[in-house]
Amino acid sequence: MSTETAAPAKPADGLFSKKNRKLITDPLNDNNPITVQVLGICSALAITVKLENALVMSASVMAVLIAGNMIISALRNLIPGRIRIIAQLVIAAGLVTLVDIILKAYVYDVSKQVGVYVGLIITNCILMGRFEAYAMGNKPIPSAMDAIGNSLGYAWILVAVAFFRELFGNGSLMGLRIIPESFYAMNGGGYFNNNMMILPPMALVIVGIIIWIQRARNTKLIEQA
Amino acid sequence: MALDKNSNSFTFIFTIILVVVVGTVLAVTFLALKEPYAENVRREKMQNILASVKVKVERDAAPEKYKLLVREGLLIDAQGRVIEGGNRDAVNGDAFMLDVIKQYKDAKAGVLKAEDMKYPVYMAAVEGKELFVLPMVGTGLWGPVWGYVSVESDGRTIFGSTFDHKGETPGLGAEIATPVFYDQFPGKTFTDEDGSFTSIKVYKGGSQTTDPHGVDGISGGTITSDGVHKMLEETLVIYDKYLKSTVAVPTSIEPAQTDSLAVDTTSTLSTLQP
Numbered sequence A: 001m002s003t004e005t006a007a008p009a010k011p012a013d014g015l016f017s018k019k020n021r022k023l024i025t026d027p028l029n030d031n032n033p034i035t036v037q038v039l040g041i042c043s044a045l046a047i048t049v050k051l052e053n054a055l056v057m058s059a060s061v062m063a064v065l066i067a068g069n070m071i072i073s074a075l076r077n078l079i080p081g082r083i084r085i086i087a088q089l090v091i092a093a094g095l096v097t098l099v100d101i102i103l104k105a106y107v108y109d110v111s112k113q114v115g116v117y118v119g120l121i122i123t124n125c126i127l128m129g130r131f132e133a134y135a136m137g138n139k140p141i142p143s144a145m146d147a148i149g150n151s152l153g154y155a156w157i158l159v160a161v162a163f164f165r166e167l168f169g170n171g172s173l174m175g176l177r178i179i180p181e182s183f184y185a186m187n188g189g190g191y192f193n194n195n196m197m198i199l200p201p202m203a204l205v206i207v208g209i210i211i212w213i214q215r216a217r218n219t220k221l222i223e224q225a
Numbered sequence B: 001m002a003l004d005k006n007s008n009s010f011t012f013i014f015t016i017i018l019v020v021v022v023g024t025v026l027a028v029t030f031l032a033l034k035e036p037y038a039e040n041v042r043r044e045k046m047q048n049i050l051a052s053v054k055v056k057v058e059r060d061a062a063p064e065k066y067k068l069l070v071r072e073g074l075l076i077d078a079q080g081r082v083i084e085g086g087n088r089d090a091v092n093g094d095a096f097m098l099d100v101i102k103q104y105k106d107a108k109a110g111v112l113k114a115e116d117m118k119y120p121v122y123m124a125a126v127e128g129k130e131l132f133v134l135p136m137v138g139t140g141l142w143g144p145v146w147g148y149v150s151v152e153s154d155g156r157t158i159f160g161s162t163f164d165h166k167g168e169t170p171g172l173g174a175e176i177a178t179p180v181f182y183d184q185f186p187g188k189t190f191t192d193e194d195g196s197f198t199s200i201k202v203y204k205g206g207s208q209t210t211d212p213h214g215v216d217g218i219s220g221g222t223i224t225s226d227g228v229h230k231m232l233e234e235t236l237v238i239y240d241k242y243l244k245s246t247v248a249v250p251t252s253i254e255p256a257q258t259d260s261l262a263v264d265t266t267s268t269l270s271t272l273q274p
Helices: A002-006 A018-028 A041-046 A051-075 A081-106 A108-123 A125-133 A140-170 A200-217 B008-032 B034-052 B059-069 B100-109 B173-177 B222-246 B254-258 B260-272
Strands: B070-076 B119-126 B129-139 B144-151 B158-165 B201-203 B214-216
Touching (some): A041 A108, A041 A140, A041 A200, A051 A108, A081 A108, A081 A125, A081 B034, A108 B034, A140 A200, B034 B059, B034 B129, B034 B158, B059 B070, B059 B119, B070 B222, B100 B129, B100 B144, B119 B222, B129 B222, B158 B173, B173 B222
Antiparallel strands (some): B129 B144, B144 B158
Protein backbone atom coordinates (compact mmCIF):
# COMPACT_ATOMS: atom_id res chain seq x y z
CA MET A 1 0.00 0.00 0.00
CA SER A 2 2.42 2.56 1.20
CA THR A 3 4.93 1.95 -1.56
CA GLU A 4 2.19 2.23 -4.15
CA THR A 5 1.03 5.60 -2.97
CA ALA A 6 4.54 6.87 -2.46
CA ALA A 7 5.64 5.85 -5.95
CA PRO A 8 4.25 8.86 -7.85
CA ALA A 9 6.55 11.09 -5.80
CA LYS A 10 8.99 11.66 -8.64
CA PRO A 11 12.46 12.69 -7.64
CA ALA A 12 11.86 16.33 -8.42
CA ASP A 13 14.38 19.01 -7.62
CA GLY A 14 16.15 18.31 -4.41
CA LEU A 15 14.03 15.44 -3.14
CA PHE A 16 16.70 14.80 -0.57
CA SER A 17 17.53 18.39 0.04
CA LYS A 18 18.22 19.37 3.61
CA LYS A 19 14.74 20.79 4.00
CA ASN A 20 13.07 17.64 2.73
CA ARG A 21 15.25 15.38 4.82
CA LYS A 22 14.28 17.42 7.84
CA LEU A 23 10.64 16.72 7.04
CA ILE A 24 11.34 13.06 7.62
CA THR A 25 13.84 13.23 10.48
CA ASP A 26 12.15 15.92 12.53
CA PRO A 27 9.06 13.92 13.49
CA LEU A 28 11.23 10.99 14.55
CA ASN A 29 12.61 12.88 17.50
CA ASP A 30 12.42 16.67 17.90
CA ASN A 31 8.83 16.92 16.75
CA ASN A 32 7.50 13.44 17.32
CA PRO A 33 3.72 13.32 16.87
CA ILE A 34 3.17 11.19 19.95
CA THR A 35 5.78 12.15 22.47
CA VAL A 36 6.14 15.85 21.65
CA GLN A 37 2.88 16.88 20.01
CA VAL A 38 0.94 14.29 22.05
CA LEU A 39 -1.34 13.38 19.13
CA GLY A 40 -2.65 9.94 18.30
CA ILE A 41 -2.28 8.83 21.91
CA CYS A 42 -5.57 6.94 21.88
CA SER A 43 -4.45 4.49 19.24
CA ALA A 44 -1.05 4.20 20.91
CA LEU A 45 -2.80 2.95 24.01
CA ALA A 46 -5.39 0.81 22.32
CA ILE A 47 -3.47 -1.37 19.94
CA THR A 48 -0.02 -1.87 21.43
CA VAL A 49 -0.72 -5.11 23.27
CA LYS A 50 0.95 -7.00 20.46
CA LEU A 51 3.81 -6.00 18.22
CA GLU A 52 2.07 -7.32 15.12
CA ASN A 53 -0.97 -5.09 15.72
CA ALA A 54 1.28 -2.07 16.17
CA LEU A 55 2.97 -2.76 12.84
CA VAL A 56 -0.31 -3.24 10.99
CA MET A 57 -1.70 -0.04 12.48
CA SER A 58 1.45 1.90 11.59
CA ALA A 59 1.36 0.68 8.01
CA SER A 60 -2.32 1.60 7.68
CA VAL A 61 -1.80 5.06 9.09
CA MET A 62 1.17 5.60 6.80
CA ALA A 63 -0.81 4.61 3.71
CA VAL A 64 -3.75 6.83 4.56
CA LEU A 65 -1.62 9.74 5.71
CA ILE A 66 0.52 9.81 2.57
CA ALA A 67 -2.46 9.58 0.22
CA GLY A 68 -4.48 12.07 2.26
CA ASN A 69 -1.66 14.58 2.55
CA MET A 70 -1.07 14.49 -1.20
CA ILE A 71 -4.75 14.88 -2.09
CA ILE A 72 -5.32 17.70 0.38
CA SER A 73 -2.18 19.40 -0.78
CA ALA A 74 -3.27 19.14 -4.41
CA LEU A 75 -6.65 20.64 -3.55
CA ARG A 76 -5.30 23.19 -1.07
CA ASN A 77 -6.04 26.18 -3.28
CA LEU A 78 -9.59 25.03 -3.91
CA ILE A 79 -10.78 24.05 -0.45
CA PRO A 80 -12.80 26.93 1.01
CA GLY A 81 -11.33 28.02 4.33
CA ARG A 82 -14.61 27.85 6.21
CA ILE A 83 -15.23 24.19 5.55
CA ARG A 84 -11.64 22.97 5.32
CA ILE A 85 -11.89 20.66 8.34
CA ILE A 86 -15.02 19.00 6.96
CA ALA A 87 -13.38 18.63 3.57
CA GLN A 88 -10.34 17.04 5.21
CA LEU A 89 -12.56 14.71 7.18
CA VAL A 90 -14.47 13.61 4.08
CA ILE A 91 -11.23 12.86 2.28
CA ALA A 92 -9.76 10.98 5.24
CA ALA A 93 -12.91 8.95 5.79
CA GLY A 94 -13.22 8.22 2.09
CA LEU A 95 -9.63 7.02 1.87
CA VAL A 96 -9.92 4.82 4.92
CA THR A 97 -13.11 3.22 3.65
CA LEU A 98 -11.56 2.73 0.23
CA VAL A 99 -8.55 1.01 1.76
CA ASP A 100 -10.88 -1.17 3.81
CA ILE A 101 -12.93 -2.27 0.77
CA ILE A 102 -9.82 -3.11 -1.23
CA LEU A 103 -8.27 -5.09 1.61
CA LYS A 104 -11.47 -7.06 2.16
CA ALA A 105 -11.57 -8.14 -1.45
CA TYR A 106 -7.93 -8.94 -2.05
CA VAL A 107 -6.14 -9.55 1.24
CA TYR A 108 -8.94 -10.73 3.43
CA ASP A 109 -6.67 -11.91 6.25
CA VAL A 110 -4.96 -8.55 6.56
CA SER A 111 -8.33 -6.82 6.44
CA LYS A 112 -9.53 -8.89 9.38
CA GLN A 113 -6.68 -7.42 11.41
CA VAL A 114 -6.89 -3.88 10.08
CA GLY A 115 -10.68 -3.88 10.23
CA VAL A 116 -10.57 -3.05 13.90
CA TYR A 117 -8.42 -0.01 13.36
CA VAL A 118 -10.30 1.57 10.49
CA GLY A 119 -12.36 3.68 12.85
CA LEU A 120 -9.29 4.54 14.84
CA ILE A 121 -7.43 5.74 11.75
CA ILE A 122 -10.18 8.20 10.83
CA THR A 123 -10.15 9.66 14.30
CA ASN A 124 -6.37 9.63 14.57
CA CYS A 125 -5.44 13.19 15.45
CA ILE A 126 -2.17 12.91 13.56
CA LEU A 127 -4.12 12.70 10.32
CA MET A 128 -6.09 15.88 10.87
CA GLY A 129 -3.04 17.51 12.42
CA ARG A 130 -0.88 16.97 9.36
CA PHE A 131 -3.65 17.83 6.89
CA GLU A 132 -4.32 21.09 8.66
CA ALA A 133 -0.79 22.04 9.66
CA TYR A 134 1.17 20.96 6.62
CA ALA A 135 -0.76 19.77 3.57
CA MET A 136 -3.01 22.85 3.47
CA GLY A 137 0.01 25.06 2.96
CA ASN A 138 2.53 23.00 1.03
CA LYS A 139 3.04 21.26 -2.31
CA PRO A 140 2.13 17.58 -2.75
CA ILE A 141 5.67 16.15 -2.74
CA PRO A 142 6.88 17.81 0.46
CA SER A 143 3.49 16.88 1.91
CA ALA A 144 4.14 13.24 1.10
CA MET A 145 7.57 13.50 2.75
CA ASP A 146 5.96 15.07 5.77
CA ALA A 147 3.45 12.20 5.87
CA ILE A 148 6.22 9.60 5.71
CA GLY A 149 8.15 11.33 8.47
CA ASN A 150 5.19 11.65 10.77
CA SER A 151 3.94 8.15 10.25
CA LEU A 152 7.44 6.82 10.93
CA GLY A 153 7.62 8.91 14.08
CA TYR A 154 4.27 7.47 15.08
CA ALA A 155 5.33 3.96 14.13
CA TRP A 156 8.48 3.78 16.18
CA ILE A 157 6.74 4.83 19.37
CA LEU A 158 3.99 2.28 18.75
CA VAL A 159 6.51 -0.45 18.07
CA ALA A 160 8.56 0.45 21.14
CA VAL A 161 5.52 0.41 23.41
CA ALA A 162 4.20 -2.82 21.88
CA PHE A 163 7.63 -4.43 22.26
CA PHE A 164 7.63 -3.98 26.03
CA ARG A 165 3.96 -4.76 26.45
CA GLU A 166 4.03 -7.99 24.48
CA LEU A 167 7.35 -9.13 25.94
CA PHE A 168 6.41 -8.61 29.57
CA GLY A 169 2.66 -9.08 29.23
CA ASN A 170 2.70 -12.23 27.12
CA GLY A 171 6.30 -13.42 27.10
CA SER A 172 6.30 -13.35 23.31
CA LEU A 173 7.19 -11.11 20.36
CA MET A 174 5.24 -11.17 17.07
CA GLY A 175 3.45 -14.15 18.59
CA LEU A 176 6.70 -16.10 18.98
CA ARG A 177 7.52 -17.26 22.48
CA ILE A 178 10.57 -15.46 23.90
CA ILE A 179 10.36 -16.37 27.56
CA PRO A 180 10.48 -20.19 27.62
CA GLU A 181 7.43 -22.06 28.90
CA SER A 182 9.55 -23.78 31.52
CA PHE A 183 10.21 -20.46 33.32
CA TYR A 184 6.56 -20.09 34.21
CA ALA A 185 5.24 -20.83 37.67
CA MET A 186 2.73 -23.33 36.37
CA ASN A 187 5.57 -25.33 34.85
CA GLY A 188 7.75 -25.25 37.94
CA GLY A 189 9.60 -22.00 37.28
CA GLY A 190 9.15 -18.80 39.23
CA TYR A 191 8.02 -16.45 36.50
CA PHE A 192 4.70 -14.76 35.96
CA ASN A 193 3.54 -12.59 33.07
CA ASN A 194 2.84 -9.07 34.21
CA ASN A 195 -0.88 -8.75 33.62
CA MET A 196 -0.66 -5.00 34.17
CA MET A 197 1.22 -4.82 30.88
CA ILE A 198 -1.71 -5.95 28.78
CA LEU A 199 -4.01 -3.33 30.26
CA PRO A 200 -4.16 0.09 28.57
CA PRO A 201 -2.87 2.21 31.51
CA MET A 202 0.53 0.55 31.24
CA ALA A 203 0.84 1.85 27.67
CA LEU A 204 0.45 5.36 29.03
CA VAL A 205 3.18 4.69 31.60
CA ILE A 206 5.52 3.37 28.89
CA VAL A 207 4.81 6.36 26.65
CA GLY A 208 5.54 8.51 29.69
CA ILE A 209 8.87 6.79 30.26
CA ILE A 210 9.79 7.26 26.59
CA ILE A 211 8.94 10.95 26.85
CA TRP A 212 11.06 11.19 30.01
CA ILE A 213 14.10 9.56 28.39
CA GLN A 214 13.65 11.64 25.25
CA ARG A 215 13.45 14.93 27.14
CA ALA A 216 16.41 14.06 29.31
CA ARG A 217 18.58 13.42 26.25
CA ASN A 218 17.27 16.01 23.81
CA THR A 219 18.14 19.48 25.07
CA LYS A 220 15.90 21.14 22.46
CA LEU A 221 12.87 19.76 24.20
CA ILE A 222 13.70 21.08 27.65
CA GLU A 223 11.37 23.95 28.33
CA GLN A 224 12.83 27.21 29.55
CA ALA A 225 12.10 27.73 33.20
CA MET B 1 -13.77 35.19 -14.01
CA ALA B 2 -12.76 35.65 -10.47
CA LEU B 3 -13.47 32.64 -8.31
CA ASP B 4 -14.44 33.79 -4.87
CA LYS B 5 -13.40 30.90 -2.69
CA ASN B 6 -15.20 32.25 0.30
CA SER B 7 -18.55 32.89 -1.30
CA ASN B 8 -21.43 30.76 -0.13
CA SER B 9 -22.15 29.41 -3.58
CA PHE B 10 -18.56 28.23 -4.06
CA THR B 11 -18.62 26.55 -0.66
CA PHE B 12 -21.83 24.76 -1.51
CA ILE B 13 -20.69 23.70 -4.95
CA PHE B 14 -17.33 22.54 -3.63
CA THR B 15 -18.95 20.49 -0.88
CA ILE B 16 -21.43 18.89 -3.25
CA ILE B 17 -18.76 17.99 -5.80
CA LEU B 18 -16.41 16.65 -3.12
CA VAL B 19 -19.04 14.47 -1.50
CA VAL B 20 -20.39 13.21 -4.82
CA VAL B 21 -16.89 12.35 -6.06
CA VAL B 22 -15.89 10.57 -2.85
CA GLY B 23 -19.26 8.81 -2.70
CA THR B 24 -19.08 7.69 -6.31
CA VAL B 25 -15.54 6.38 -5.93
CA LEU B 26 -16.55 4.40 -2.85
CA ALA B 27 -19.75 3.08 -4.39
CA VAL B 28 -18.06 2.00 -7.61
CA THR B 29 -15.20 0.31 -5.76
CA PHE B 30 -17.62 -1.42 -3.45
CA LEU B 31 -19.78 -2.75 -6.26
CA ALA B 32 -16.78 -3.84 -8.28
CA LEU B 33 -15.30 -5.72 -5.34
CA LYS B 34 -18.50 -7.07 -3.82
CA GLU B 35 -18.20 -10.49 -5.42
CA PRO B 36 -14.67 -11.38 -4.27
CA TYR B 37 -15.58 -10.14 -0.81
CA ALA B 38 -18.76 -12.24 -0.62
CA GLU B 39 -16.78 -15.24 -1.81
CA ASN B 40 -14.18 -14.62 0.91
CA VAL B 41 -16.92 -14.49 3.52
CA ARG B 42 -18.49 -17.71 2.21
CA ARG B 43 -15.18 -19.51 2.25
CA GLU B 44 -14.42 -18.23 5.70
CA LYS B 45 -17.70 -19.60 6.95
CA MET B 46 -16.79 -23.01 5.54
CA GLN B 47 -13.32 -22.66 7.03
CA ASN B 48 -14.82 -21.89 10.44
CA ILE B 49 -17.21 -24.83 10.31
CA LEU B 50 -14.29 -27.07 9.42
CA ALA B 51 -12.16 -25.56 12.19
CA SER B 52 -14.83 -26.44 14.73
CA VAL B 53 -14.48 -30.09 13.78
CA LYS B 54 -10.70 -29.71 14.09
CA VAL B 55 -10.01 -29.69 10.37
CA LYS B 56 -7.59 -26.88 9.62
CA VAL B 57 -7.52 -25.77 5.99
CA GLU B 58 -6.44 -22.72 4.05
CA ARG B 59 -9.39 -20.56 3.12
CA ASP B 60 -8.97 -21.23 -0.59
CA ALA B 61 -9.08 -24.97 -0.05
CA ALA B 62 -12.06 -24.78 2.28
CA PRO B 63 -14.95 -25.33 -0.21
CA GLU B 64 -13.49 -28.59 -1.50
CA LYS B 65 -12.86 -30.04 1.95
CA TYR B 66 -16.19 -28.73 3.18
CA LYS B 67 -18.15 -30.56 0.47
CA LEU B 68 -16.29 -33.71 1.40
CA LEU B 69 -16.90 -33.63 5.14
CA VAL B 70 -20.12 -31.74 5.77
CA ARG B 71 -23.09 -33.86 4.86
CA GLU B 72 -26.08 -31.62 5.29
CA GLY B 73 -27.38 -28.58 7.07
CA LEU B 74 -30.81 -28.29 8.61
CA LEU B 75 -32.71 -25.65 10.55
CA ILE B 76 -34.33 -26.03 13.92
CA ASP B 77 -36.76 -23.65 15.59
CA ALA B 78 -36.51 -22.02 19.01
CA GLN B 79 -38.12 -25.06 20.61
CA GLY B 80 -35.46 -27.32 19.22
CA ARG B 81 -37.73 -28.96 16.66
CA VAL B 82 -36.44 -29.67 13.18
CA ILE B 83 -38.08 -27.48 10.56
CA GLU B 84 -39.23 -29.97 7.96
CA GLY B 85 -38.90 -29.37 4.27
CA GLY B 86 -36.58 -26.88 2.69
CA ASN B 87 -33.22 -27.39 1.13
CA ARG B 88 -30.82 -29.36 3.29
CA ASP B 89 -27.82 -29.09 1.01
CA ALA B 90 -24.68 -28.27 2.97
CA VAL B 91 -23.38 -25.74 0.47
CA ASN B 92 -26.42 -23.85 -0.79
CA GLY B 93 -29.18 -25.11 1.49
CA ASP B 94 -31.25 -23.04 3.87
CA ALA B 95 -28.92 -23.57 6.81
CA PHE B 96 -25.80 -22.28 5.08
CA MET B 97 -27.68 -19.39 3.48
CA LEU B 98 -29.09 -18.19 6.80
CA ASP B 99 -27.14 -15.20 8.10
CA VAL B 100 -27.19 -15.97 11.81
CA ILE B 101 -25.45 -12.73 12.75
CA LYS B 102 -28.04 -10.64 10.92
CA GLN B 103 -30.83 -12.71 12.45
CA TYR B 104 -29.34 -12.13 15.91
CA LYS B 105 -29.18 -8.38 15.30
CA ASP B 106 -32.78 -8.36 14.07
CA ALA B 107 -33.90 -10.23 17.16
CA LYS B 108 -32.06 -7.78 19.42
CA ALA B 109 -33.55 -4.84 17.57
CA GLY B 110 -37.02 -6.30 18.02
CA VAL B 111 -37.61 -6.77 14.30
CA LEU B 112 -37.68 -10.53 14.74
CA LYS B 113 -39.36 -12.34 17.61
CA ALA B 114 -37.12 -14.66 19.62
CA GLU B 115 -39.44 -17.59 19.01
CA ASP B 116 -39.19 -17.04 15.26
CA MET B 117 -35.43 -17.38 15.21
CA LYS B 118 -34.03 -20.32 13.31
CA TYR B 119 -30.95 -22.22 14.33
CA PRO B 120 -28.81 -24.07 11.78
CA VAL B 121 -27.24 -27.45 12.51
CA TYR B 122 -24.64 -28.99 10.24
CA MET B 123 -23.88 -32.68 10.09
CA ALA B 124 -20.27 -33.52 9.52
CA ALA B 125 -18.37 -36.79 9.37
CA VAL B 126 -14.80 -36.58 10.62
CA GLU B 127 -12.45 -39.36 11.71
CA GLY B 128 -15.31 -41.82 11.44
CA LYS B 129 -17.39 -39.76 13.87
CA GLU B 130 -20.73 -38.18 13.18
CA LEU B 131 -20.64 -34.64 14.51
CA PHE B 132 -23.19 -31.88 14.97
CA VAL B 133 -21.88 -28.41 14.22
CA LEU B 134 -23.78 -25.67 16.03
CA PRO B 135 -23.32 -22.03 14.99
CA MET B 136 -23.95 -19.37 17.63
CA VAL B 137 -23.93 -15.58 17.96
CA GLY B 138 -23.60 -13.29 20.96
CA THR B 139 -22.49 -9.84 21.97
CA GLY B 140 -18.95 -8.97 23.01
CA LEU B 141 -17.62 -5.63 24.16
CA TRP B 142 -17.57 -3.75 20.86
CA GLY B 143 -19.77 -5.84 18.62
CA PRO B 144 -20.94 -9.30 17.81
CA VAL B 145 -19.00 -12.41 18.74
CA TRP B 146 -19.80 -15.74 17.14
CA GLY B 147 -18.60 -19.26 16.99
CA TYR B 148 -19.16 -22.83 15.95
CA VAL B 149 -19.22 -25.64 18.47
CA SER B 150 -19.13 -29.24 17.29
CA VAL B 151 -20.75 -31.89 19.42
CA GLU B 152 -20.12 -35.62 19.35
CA SER B 153 -22.79 -38.11 18.42
CA ASP B 154 -23.74 -38.54 22.08
CA GLY B 155 -25.22 -35.04 21.84
CA ARG B 156 -23.53 -33.74 24.98
CA THR B 157 -19.76 -33.77 24.63
CA ILE B 158 -17.96 -30.98 22.81
CA PHE B 159 -15.63 -32.21 20.10
CA GLY B 160 -14.16 -28.91 18.99
CA SER B 161 -14.95 -25.22 18.74
CA THR B 162 -13.94 -22.01 17.09
CA PHE B 163 -14.79 -18.43 17.95
CA ASP B 164 -14.55 -15.16 16.12
CA HIS B 165 -15.56 -11.56 16.59
CA LYS B 166 -16.20 -8.37 14.69
CA GLY B 167 -13.89 -6.06 16.58
CA GLU B 168 -12.95 -7.09 20.09
CA THR B 169 -9.87 -5.40 21.56
CA PRO B 170 -6.73 -6.89 19.98
CA GLY B 171 -4.65 -8.77 22.53
CA LEU B 172 -7.50 -8.80 25.06
CA GLY B 173 -11.01 -9.78 24.02
CA ALA B 174 -9.78 -10.78 20.57
CA GLU B 175 -7.94 -13.67 22.21
CA ILE B 176 -11.16 -15.71 22.08
CA ALA B 177 -10.23 -16.43 18.47
CA THR B 178 -6.92 -18.04 19.49
CA PRO B 179 -6.20 -21.67 20.42
CA VAL B 180 -5.39 -20.59 24.00
CA PHE B 181 -9.09 -20.05 24.46
CA TYR B 182 -10.89 -22.45 22.15
CA ASP B 183 -8.65 -25.43 22.82
CA GLN B 184 -10.17 -25.62 26.29
CA PHE B 185 -13.53 -26.74 24.94
CA PRO B 186 -13.00 -30.27 23.57
CA GLY B 187 -14.12 -32.87 26.10
CA LYS B 188 -16.29 -30.44 28.05
CA THR B 189 -19.94 -31.32 28.30
CA PHE B 190 -23.15 -29.37 28.69
CA THR B 191 -25.13 -32.16 30.26
CA ASP B 192 -25.04 -33.17 33.91
CA GLU B 193 -24.63 -36.70 35.13
CA ASP B 194 -28.36 -36.82 35.72
CA GLY B 195 -28.98 -35.80 32.12
CA SER B 196 -30.08 -32.21 32.70
CA PHE B 197 -28.72 -29.23 30.81
CA THR B 198 -25.76 -27.34 32.30
CA SER B 199 -24.25 -24.69 30.08
CA ILE B 200 -20.53 -24.29 29.55
CA LYS B 201 -19.36 -21.49 31.83
CA VAL B 202 -16.58 -19.06 31.07
CA TYR B 203 -14.98 -18.25 34.38
CA LYS B 204 -13.20 -15.09 35.39
CA GLY B 205 -10.10 -15.89 37.38
CA GLY B 206 -9.69 -19.44 36.24
CA SER B 207 -11.74 -22.59 36.33
CA GLN B 208 -10.80 -25.97 37.74
CA THR B 209 -9.31 -28.05 34.95
CA THR B 210 -11.34 -30.97 36.21
CA ASP B 211 -14.60 -29.03 35.85
CA PRO B 212 -16.42 -30.66 32.93
CA HIS B 213 -18.57 -27.57 32.36
CA GLY B 214 -16.12 -24.69 32.76
CA VAL B 215 -13.38 -22.92 30.83
CA ASP B 216 -11.06 -20.02 31.67
CA GLY B 217 -12.00 -16.53 30.54
CA ILE B 218 -9.52 -14.09 29.01
CA SER B 219 -7.59 -11.86 31.43
CA GLY B 220 -8.32 -8.26 30.56
CA GLY B 221 -11.15 -9.36 28.29
CA THR B 222 -13.84 -9.81 30.89
CA ILE B 223 -16.74 -8.37 28.95
CA THR B 224 -15.89 -10.40 25.86
CA SER B 225 -15.57 -13.53 28.00
CA ASP B 226 -18.93 -12.78 29.60
CA GLY B 227 -20.38 -12.33 26.11
CA VAL B 228 -19.13 -15.76 25.08
CA HIS B 229 -20.50 -17.18 28.31
CA LYS B 230 -23.92 -15.70 27.66
CA MET B 231 -23.87 -16.77 24.03
CA LEU B 232 -23.14 -20.38 25.01
CA GLU B 233 -25.82 -20.32 27.67
CA GLU B 234 -28.53 -18.85 25.45
CA THR B 235 -27.81 -20.95 22.37
CA LEU B 236 -26.82 -24.30 23.82
CA VAL B 237 -30.09 -24.55 25.74
CA ILE B 238 -31.97 -24.50 22.43
CA TYR B 239 -29.63 -26.88 20.67
CA ASP B 240 -29.74 -29.13 23.71
CA LYS B 241 -33.46 -29.72 23.21
CA TYR B 242 -32.81 -30.74 19.63
CA LEU B 243 -29.87 -32.96 20.49
CA LYS B 244 -31.74 -34.70 23.31
CA SER B 245 -34.62 -35.46 20.97
CA THR B 246 -32.38 -36.66 18.16
CA VAL B 247 -29.81 -38.73 19.93
CA ALA B 248 -31.10 -42.04 21.16
CA VAL B 249 -29.89 -41.85 24.73
CA PRO B 250 -28.73 -44.93 26.56
CA THR B 251 -28.38 -42.68 29.60
CA SER B 252 -26.74 -45.15 31.93
CA ILE B 253 -23.49 -45.79 30.04
CA GLU B 254 -23.10 -42.83 27.76
CA PRO B 255 -21.59 -40.10 29.98
CA ALA B 256 -18.52 -42.13 30.87
CA GLN B 257 -17.62 -42.96 27.31
CA THR B 258 -15.73 -39.86 26.30
CA ASP B 259 -14.27 -38.90 29.63
CA SER B 260 -11.21 -41.05 30.23
CA LEU B 261 -11.00 -40.01 33.87
CA ALA B 262 -14.57 -41.10 34.53
CA VAL B 263 -13.96 -44.39 32.76
CA ASP B 264 -11.04 -45.07 35.07
CA THR B 265 -12.97 -44.40 38.25
CA THR B 266 -15.93 -46.48 37.24
CA SER B 267 -13.74 -49.37 36.21
CA THR B 268 -11.75 -49.29 39.45
CA LEU B 269 -14.97 -49.00 41.36
CA SER B 270 -16.44 -51.98 39.64
CA THR B 271 -13.33 -54.06 40.30
CA LEU B 272 -13.36 -53.07 43.94
CA GLN B 273 -16.92 -54.02 44.34
CA PRO B 274 -17.00 -57.75 44.79
